[in-house]
Amino acid sequence: MDVTKEQMRHMYRTMVRIRKFESNAQNDFANGKIPGFLHLYLGEEAIATGVCENLNKDDFITSTHRGHGHIIAKGGDMKYMMAELYGKSTGYCKGKGGSMHIADRDLGILGANGIVGAGQDIAVGAGLSCKYRKTQQVCACFFGDGSTNQGTFHEALNMASIWKLPVIFVCENNHFGISMSQSRHQAIKDIADRAAAYGIPGVAVDGNDAMAVYEAANEAIARARKGQGPTLIECKTWRWRGHFEGDPAIYKDPKEQEEWVAREPVKRFREFLEENGVMTADEMDKVDAEVDQEIKDAVQFAEESPLPKPEDVGKDVYTDFDEEVRVR
Amino acid sequence: MKTMSVMEAIREAMSIRMREDPNVLLFGEDVGKFGGCFGVSAGMFDEFGPERVRDTPISEGAIIGAATGSAATGLRPIAEIMMDDFITVAMDQLVNNAAFMHYMFGGKIELPMVVRTVNGAGVNAAAQHSKSMEAWLTHVPGLKVVYPSTPQDCLGLLLASIDDNNPVVFFEHKIAYGEKGEVSSFDPIPLGKGDIKKEGSDVTIIAYGYQVFRALKAAEQLEKEGISAEVLDPRTLYPLDKDLIAESVGKTHNVVITSEEFKRGSYAGEISAFVAEEMFDSLDAPCRRVCALNTPVPFSAVLENAFIPQTEDIVNAVKAQRE
Ligand SMILES: Cc1ncc(C[n+]2csc(CCOP(=O)(O)OP(=O)(O)O)c2C)c(N)n1
Ligand SMILES: [Mg+2]
Numbered sequence: 001m002d003v004t005k006e007q008m009r010h011m012y013r014t015m016v017r018i019r020k021f022e023s024n025a026q027n028d029f030a031n032g033k034i035p036g037f038l039h040l041y042l043g044e045e046a047i048a049t050g051v052c053e054n055l056n057k058d059d060f061i062t063s064t065h066r067g068h069g070h071i072i073a074k075g076g077d078m079k080y081m082m083a084e085l086y087g088k089s090t091g092y093c094k095g096k097g098g099s100m101h102i103a104d105r106d107l108g109i110l111g112a113n114g115i116v117g118a119g120q121d122i123a124v125g126a127g128l129s130c131k132y133r134k135t136q137q138v139c140a141c142f143f144g145d146g147s148t149n150q151g152t153f154h155e156a157l158n159m160a161s162i163w164k165l166p167v168i169f170v171c172e173n174n175h176f177g178i179s180m181s182q183s184r185h186q187a188i189k190d191i192a193d194r195a196a197a198y199g200i201p202g203v204a205v206d207g208n209d210a211m212a213v214y215e216a217a218n219e220a221i222a223r224a225r226k227g228q229g230p231t232l233i234e235c236k237t238w239r240w241r242g243h244f245e246g247d248p249a250i251y252k253d254p255k256e257q258e259e260w261v262a263r264e265p266v267k268r269f270r271e272f273l274e275e276n277g278v279m280t281a282d283e284m285d286k287v288d289a290e291v292d293q294e295i296k297d298a299v300q301f302a303e304e305s306p307l308p309k310p311e312d313v314g315k316d317v318y319t320d321f322d323e324e325v326r327v328r
Numbered sequence: 329m330k331t332m333s334v335m336e337a338i339r340e341a342m343s344i345r346m347r348e349d350p351n352v353l354l355f356g357e358d359v360g361k362f363g364g365c366f367g368v369s370a371g372m373f374d375e376f377g378p379e380r381v382r383d384t385p386i387s388e389g390a391i392i393g394a395a396t397g398s399a400a401t402g403l404r405p406i407a408e409i410m411m412d413d414f415i416t417v418a419m420d421q422l423v424n425n426a427a428f429m430h431y432m433f434g435g436k437i438e439l440p441m442v443v444r445t446v447n448g449a450g451v452n453a454a455a456q457h458s459k460s461m462e463a464w465l466t467h468v469p470g471l472k473v474v475y476p477s478t479p480q481d482c483l484g485l486l487l488a489s490i491d492d493n494n495p496v497v498f499f500e501h502k503i504a505y506g507e508k509g510e511v512s513s514f515d516p517i518p519l520g521k522g523d524i525k526k527e528g529s530d531v532t533i534i535a536y537g538y539q540v541f542r543a544l545k546a547a548e549q550l551e552k553e554g555i556s557a558e559v560l561d562p563r564t565l566y567p568l569d570k571d572l573i574a575e576s577v578g579k580t581h582n583v584v585i586t587s588e589e590f591k592r593g594s595y596a597g598e599i600s601a602f603v604a605e606e607m608f609d610s611l612d613a614p615c616r617r618v619c620a621l622n623t624p625v626p627f628s629a630v631l632e633n634a635f636i637p638q639t640e641d642i643v644n645a646v647k648a649q650r651e
Contacts, residue, residue: 036452036627087452087628098454098627114456115414116386149385150417177386179362185385251362308626310634317623325621328640 003053003214008278009287011049011210015266016291018045018069021078024295025068025085025099029245034085036098041069043208043240046265047172048073050213051140051233054221060108060126060139062119065100066172066239067112070142075107082298088305095308096316110139116177117150119143120169124156127165127230138166138224140217146177148191154198157232161198166224168217169232172207174239179251195232207235208265211272237265329512335368335505337479338444341486342369342406344514346376349404352490355382356391356408356444365410366446366505388418392443396426396495399441404490409445412499413456419464426495427470438493442486447475448501448538448588449636455624458632460537460588463595465497466565472519473565475499477540479509481563484517491516501538501588522569524576528558531582531646534573534599536562539586539637546642555646565595573599574607581612584645586637591619616645 022042028034041048044066052061052073063070071081076092084091085099092102103111110126113119123141130137147153148171160167171191175182188194195202201220205212213235220231238260242249273279279287314323332340345352354369354376360383363370373381384391388409395407409415415422422443429437449458466473472494476485482500489496496519525540526547535543540561547557560576562569577583583603587596600615618637626632 035629036454037457084627087630089628093627095628095631096454096624096626098452100456101454101627114454115417117417146386149387151387151389178358178365179360180358180383180385184383307630308628310630313621313623313626313631313634323622325634326641328638328644 005278007053008273011053011214012269012273012279012284013287013291014049014053014073015045015210015269016288017078017294018048018072019266020291020295021068021072021081024299026241026245028085034099035087037065038099038245039066039243040241040245041066043260043264044172044174044237045069046210046269047170047207047213047235047237048142050210051168051170051217053214054217055138055140058108059137060110060130062110062123062126062139062141063112064119064142064144064147065112065114065116066144067102068099071102071104071109071112074109076102076104076109078294078298079301082302083305086302086305087307088302089308089312090301090305094312094316117143117147117152120147120152120156123167123169124160124165127160127167128163130166131163136225138168138221140168140170142170142172144177145171145173145175145182145191146180146185148194149185157195157198157200157230160230161200164227164229167230168220168224169230170217171232171234172237173234174237176239176243178243181251190234192232192234200230200232202232202234204234204236207237208263208268210265210269329510331508332479332483332511333505334479334482334500334507335366337483337511338368338486338500339370339372341483341490343372343375345487345490346380351402352404352406353380353382354406354408355384355394357384357386357410359383359408364408366502368500368505388414389421392418392421392426395441395443396421396429396439399439400429400437404440406442406444406490409443411457412445412447412461413459415445415461422471423468427468430494431470439495440493442489442496442498444498444500446502447499448503449620449625449632450503452627452629452632454627458625459590460620462499462565463589463593463598466595466598470495472496472567473499474519474563475537475565476563477504477537477561479507480511480513481517481523481561483511484513484515485519485563488516488519492519499537504538504541507541517563519564520567520569521564522560522562522572524572525559525561526557528556528580530556530580531584531649532558532560532573532576532580533642533646534560534562534583534585536565536587539588542637542639543586543642545639546646549639549643550646555650557646568599568602570602570606573603577603577607577610581610582649583611583615584618584642584649585615586618586642588620588637590622591617592622594619613649616649618642618645
């Protein structure tokens with residue numbers, strides 16, 4: 001495997017950024033600073049990190065309602081994300097999208113998505129475009145276990161497979177779609193098995209192991225860039241929080257929760273890096289402190305940013321004119 | 329007489345029919361032990377068990393398709409689509425199949441099914457979790473569309489919807505769930521019968537769903553300014569209570585219609601066209617519509633408030649119409 005120490009150090013920073021961004025969002029939501037629906041990625045940090053470490057800036061991703069981690073891992077700026085969560089005009093979407101719709105075309109982020117399963121089909125289109133334009137770009141498509149019961153999942157895998165598109169389907173199996181446990185919402189254990197139905201490779205990995213995810217994604221992306229078509233990677237993980245903030249998640253088994261939290265991805269990666277002489281504890285603590293400062297700066301930026309103006313509501317519906325607004 | 333919230337009234341209506349008729353069942357995403365995304369079916373799983381209050385996978389097409397297939401074969405399903413925004417995923421089943429089957433098959437198949445779903449802005453949920461798309465469904469022959477406001481109306485109309493032998497789409501507004509009111513009757517309220525929520529003589533404000541509450545506030549404000557507004561709640565969008573509208577317009581000679589839809593192509597536009605076509609001679613001024621803007625629903629509160637047709641917008645429209 002061709003992973004460098006520098007990449008591993010970068011992966012550590014990415015994971016810590018996600019962890020701290022999400023922890024801060026959790027508090028800000030509880031304190032009433034973030035409105036709307038908030039779906040946190042706590043406990044799943046290794047997946048976005050391991051996949052996106054293999055992507056170039058001009059590669060694409062599609063994301064989900066639980067998208068903050070994907071966006072940070074793809075290089076998203078936490079300042080603009082925070083401002084968007086706060087509904088400010090400086091946010092990634094000028095306050096129009098919020099947590100569920102963060103996008104950055106310059107970084108190849110084709111949007112978080114509030115419609116379960118919608119990103120899978122969009123990824124097919126991005127893959128078609130990469131292949132057609134012969135650019136060597138790829139699209140990584142993130143989605144949850146629950147979304148694999150939507151028609152879109154099956155339609156997307158089939159179309160991507162017959163056209164041999166450079167799409168990496170990354171299933172984040174956190175074992176729940178809202179309150180429905182995986183064992184109740186589908187009759188299989190390994191979602192990776194579904195790849196067989198479309199004649200493409202399917203692999204299941206420990207989604208709390210950043211290096212395992214990195215390796216699986218590395219192989220899939222190499223295949224995709226060589227024109228060998230899509231891969232389905234299932235990353236087994238666990239969402240620590242409720243489905244959204246405010247959901248007490250009484251449907252979870254406390255013992256299972258405890259076991260998964262014990263296998264938590266950031267701590268495991270720290271141990272791995274230390275054991276392999278990639279980073280010392282002091283070096284990692286220093287990263288932690290730097291990220292703390294980044295988060296503080298992002299919060300300050302969000303807090304000091306202006307709100308949108310009511311008349312902005314009619315802008316951006318179309319590229320070439322503004323919609324009428326109401327004068328009150 | 330009992331005080332109930334809109335949410336409790338909806339739950340009560342489902343429970344009443346499920347107690348009486350073993351063929352009535354409820355299914356949808358997280359409607360089981362979890363009690364539904366908004367808590368509408370809380371407790372029903374415990375009363376009726378997993379066979380009759382069924383969690384489904386995230387598969388809206390299959391939810392509506394299964395409602396259709398089970399309704400065609402002896403059951404009276406209530407299918408919940410967590411939000412109206414997700415009904416698009418199931419549009420083929422609802423439009424091409426459920427709505428048309430009775431007609432296409434020459435009246436041979438009846439589909440006693442209800443699709444309950446949730447509309448509305450006001451919770452910073454942005455473009456994919458906030459819109460009001462009743463016009464997509466009122467457009468379709470074969471569907472009945474119900475959108476009540478008060479707890480009493482929700483209870484009575486849901487009972488009638490479950491009793492109906494046609495596919496009925498039943499809208500609930502997420503902000504209205506907490507609205508409380510007196511419930512004195514546990515009988516069905518026939519579909520297609522509107523209700524005057526407040527009598528008045530100068531203008532008829534036609535409002536449904538959560539807009540009824542905004543319209544009532546507007547009427548109160550207008551009253552102080554010497555304008556007597558009648559608030560007419562059609563409650564069922566199709567079939568529409570045209571007689572009640574004609575009666576009211578015959579008295580007030582002015583009509584303002586309000587809904588939370590995108591204004592372009594809205595059902596409010598359909599009502600307006602009908603009034604203009606059939607009651608032109610009764611009108612003192614053209615109908616006015618107070619709807620949401622023609623933009624996707626924005627996230628930030630400042631923008632969302634500008635998007636939503638507010639009480640003051642209704643007041644302003646009534647006044648502007650009289651100038
Ligand atoms: C089409 C559609 N149906 C339902 C929902 C409501 N919903 C939002 S997230 C979610 C669960 C998704 O589960 P999964 O795909 O496993 O992702 P996770 O939340 O676990 O990350 C549901 C049902 C939606 N947003 N879109
Ligand atoms: Mg999941």
